[in-house]
Amino acid sequence: MITHRAYEFRIYPSRDQQDLIARTFGCVRLVYNYYLAEKKQRYEESKATLSYTDCAKDLTRLKKEKTFLKEVDSIALQQSLRHLDDAFTGFFKREKSGYPKFKSKRSSRRSYSTVCVNGNIRLEDGKIRLPKLGEVRIKKHREIPEDWILKSVTVKQTPSGKYFVSILFEYESQVEKKEVERSAGLDYSMPKLFVSSDGYSCEYPRFYRKTEEKLAREQRKLSKMEKGSSNYRKQKLVVARLHEKVANQRKDFLHKESLKLAQMYDRISIEDLDMKAMSKALHFGKSVHDNGWGMFTRMLEYKLQDRGGQLVKIDKWYPSSQICSGCGCIHPEVKDLNVREWFCDWCLEYHDRDINAAVNIREEGSRLRRETEMRESA
Numbered sequence: 439m440i441t442h443r444a445y446e447f448r449i450y451p452s453r454d455q456q457d458l459i460a461r462t463f464g465c466v467r468l469v470y471n472y473y474l475a476e477k478k479q480r481y482e483e484s485k486a487t488l489s490y491t492d493c494a495k496d497l498t499r500l501k502k503e504k505t506f507l508k509e510v511d512s513i514a515l516q517q518s519l520r521h522l523d524d525a526f527t528g529f530f531k532r533e534k535s536g537y538p539k540f541k542s543k544r545s546s547r548r549s550y551s552t553v554c555v556n557g558n559i560r561l562e563d564g565k566i567r568l569p570k571l572g573e574v575r576i577k578k579h580r581e582i583p584e585d586w587i588l589k590s591v592t593v594k595q596t597p598s599g600k601y602f603v604s605i606l607f608e609y610e611s612q613v614e615k616k617e618v619e620r621s622a623g624l625d626y627s628m629p630k631l632f633v634s635s636d637g638y639s640c641e642y643p644r645f646y647r648k649t650e651e652k653l654a655r656e657q658r659k660l661s662k663m664e665k666g667s668s669n670y671r672k673q674k675l676v677v678a679r680l681h682e683k684v685a686n687q688r689k690d691f692l693h694k695e696s697l698k699l700a701q702m703y704d705r706i707s708i709e710d711l712d713m714k715a716m717s718k719a720l721h722f723g724k725s726v727h728d729n730g731w732g733m734f735t736r737m738l739e740y741k742l743q744d745r746g747g748q749l750v751k752i753d754k755w756y757p758s759s760q761i762c763s764g765c766g767c768i769h770p771e772v773k774d775l776n777v778r779e780w781f782c783d784w785c786l787e788y789h790d791r792d793i794n795a796a797v798n799i800r801e802e803g804s805r806l807r808r809e810t811e812m813r814e815s816a
Contacts, residue, residue, distance in 0.1 A: 439610070439611045439613075440608060440609075440610065440611070441608070441609055441610070441611035442589070442606060442607065443586075443606075443607050443609070444604050444605065444606045444607070445580065445582070445604070445605055445607070446602050446603070446604045446605075447566075447576050447577055447578055447579065447602065447603055448577045448600060448601065448602050449566065449574045449575065449576050449577070449593075449601045449602065449603050450574070450575040450576075450577070450601070451571065451574050451601055455571050455572070455574060456601075458509075458510070458570060458571060459571070459593060459595070461506075461509060461510055462510040462511060462514055462550050462593075463548045463549070463550060463595070464543075465506070465507050465509075465510045465514075465515060466510075466514055466515060466517075466550040467518075467541045467543065468504075468507075469497065469500070469507070469515050469518045469519065470518045470519075470521065470522055470541055471540045471541055472500065473488070473493045473496075473519060473522055474522060474538055474540060476488060476493070476496075477522075477526070489523075490519055490520060490522075490523040493519045493522070493523075494519055497515060497516070497519065509570075510570060511550075511552050511568075511569040511570045513552045513553050513555065513569065514550045514551065514569075517550070517551040517552060517553065518550070521551070522538060525538040526538060546597040547594075548594065548595045549592055549593060549594035549595070550592070550593055551590060551591070551592045551593075552568070552569055552590065552591055553589070553590045554588050554589055554590060554591070559588055559591055560588075561576070561578070561582065561588070561605075564576060566591075566603060566605075568591065568603075576603070582607065583609065585609060585610070586607040586608070586609040587607060587608045587609065588605060588606075588607055589606045589607065589608050590605075590606045591603050591604070591605050591606070592604040592606075596678070596682060597678035597681070597682070598678040598679045598682045599675065599678075600682075613743065613744060613745070613746050614746055615746045615748075616704050616745070616746040616747060617704070618704045618705045618748070619704055620702065620704050621703060621704060621705040621706070621707070621800055621803070621804060622634050622635050622636060622699070622702075622703045622705075622706050622707070622796075623635040623706070623707045623708070623795075623796040623797060623798070623799035623800025623801070623802075623803060624699075624706060624707070624708045624796060625709075625758065625759075625792050625793075625795040625796040625799060626708075626709060626711055626731055627639065627792055628725050628726065628729070629642065629644070629725070630642055630792075631695070631729045631731065631734065632731075632734075632796075633792035633793060633796050634699075634796055635793065635797045635799070635800045637790075639792075640695050642691070642728075642729045643687075643691065644725075644728055644729070645684045645687040645688050645691075645728070646684050646688075646724065646727075646728040647724070647725075647728060649680060649683070649684050650724075652680065653677070653680050653681070653684075656673065656676050656677050656680060657677055660673045660674060660676075660677055688728075688729075688730050689730075689733070692730055692733055692734045692737055693737060695734070696734060696737040696738040696741055697741055700738060700741035700742050700744075700745055700747060701745070703742075703747065704746075704747045704748070705747060705748045705749075705750060705803070705804070705807065706738065706742065706747070706748070706749055706750070706803075707749075707750040707751075707752060707799050707800050707802065707803020707804070708735060708738075708749070708750075708751055708752070708799065708803075709751070709752055709753075709754050709756065709758065709799060710751040710752065710753065710754050711731070711754050712754065713726055713727070713731055713732050735749070748807065750804075750807050752799060752802045752803055752806060756799075756802055758795040758796075758798040758799050758802070759772055759773070759791055759794070760772045760773060761794075761798050762782040762784070762785065762789065762794070763787075763789070763797040763798050763801070764782060764787040765782060765784050765785040765787070767782055767783070767784045767785070769782070769783075772791065777791060778790070778791045778792075779791065
C-alpha cells in the first residue's frame with residue numbers, strides 16, 4: 439500500500455536566501471489573489487468559470503507583464519493556482535471550508551509549496567537543495583529511509599521569524615493488521631484531556647492557562663505602542679514567541695501521550711466530537727482549545743495505523759455518560775455535568791462518571807468494529 443508521510447525540519451537560510459523566500463511569499467500571494475479576482479469577475483460577467491488549466495496558461499502572460507515573477511520558483515506559482523482550485527472544489531462540495539478569501543499581506547501565516555521534479559529537491563550532508571534558493575542548512579532530527587521518495591516541500595515562516603520545511607515522502611507500507619488483544623475507550627475530559635476505560639488520565643498541564651497572565655501583560659504592552667515603530671515590532675516578536683512556546687509544549691505533550699497509548703493498545707475508541715461547536719455551546723472556549731483534542735486524535739490515528747492498530751470513532755450523540763456499564767440501564771439525570779459520581783438504581787453499582795463513559799465508548803466501538811468486519815466479509 440502506498441503511504442504518504444510529512445516531516446517538518448527547521449532550516450537556517452542566509453540573509454540573501456531569506457530575502458528570496460520573502461519575495462516568493464509575496465509572488466505566490468499575488469498570483470493567488472490575482473486569479474481569485476479573475477475567477478470572481480468572469481463569473482459575475484458571464485457566469486463562466488476559469489479552470490486550473492486556463493489560469494496556468496494565462497500565468498505565462500502575467501509573467502511577461504510582471505517580470506519579477508520570473509525571479510522565484512515557477513512551480514511554487516503553479517502550486518498556488520492548484521491551492522486556489524482546491525479551495526473552490528472544497529467550497530462547491532460543501533465541505534467545512536467557506537468561499538475562498540484573498541490572502542492578506544499582513545497575515546502571520548507565510549508559506550509556499552513546490553514539487554520535486556527531476557531531482558530539483560535533494561537532502562544531502564545536513565543541507566536541503568531547494569529550487570532558486572540552492573543549498574540551505576537544515577536541522578535533520580531524524581533519518582529518512584533510503585527507499586522513501588521525496589514528493590514535495592512546503593517552506594514556511596513562523597510569526598517569531600523561524601523558518602521550517604515540511605517535506606512530504608511517499609513509501610510502500612508493509613503494516614499488517616494486528617489481532618485485537620487490548621482495547622480501550624477514551625472519554626474526553628476538559629481539564630485532563632481524557633480518561634480511559636482502565637481509569638488512566640493523562641492530567642494535561644494546561645500550558646495556555648499557565649502562560650495566560652504573562653501573555654496578557656505582554657499584549658497590553660503591545661497595545662500601547664505605536665504601530666509600525668521599532669519597539670512595536672520588537673514587542674510583537676515577544677508575543678509571537680510566547681504563543682509559539684505554548685504551541686510547541688502542547689504538541690510535544692500530545693505526541694508523547696498518543697505514542698504511549700498507541701504502544702499500549704491495539705484498538706482505541708473515541709467519540710466523534712465537534713470541538714468548535716462544543717467550545718461555543720459550553721462557553722469554555724479557552725479550556726476546550728487549550729488541550730488540543732483534535733490534534734491529539736489525529737496523532738493517535740496515524741500512530742495506531744503505523745502499528746496495525748485501529749481508531750474507532752462512535753457517534754457523538756451516543757449517551758455514553760448516561761448508560762450503566764454494568765447492566766445497561768439508562769439514567770437521563772446523569773446528563774447534568776455536575777454529577778460526577780452516581781449509583782445505578784437497578785444493579786446498585788457505583789460509577790465514576792468519566793470511567794463509566796469510557797467503558798461504554800470502548801464497548802460501543804468494539805460493536806461497531808464487529809459490524810464493519812461482518813459487512814466486509816459478507
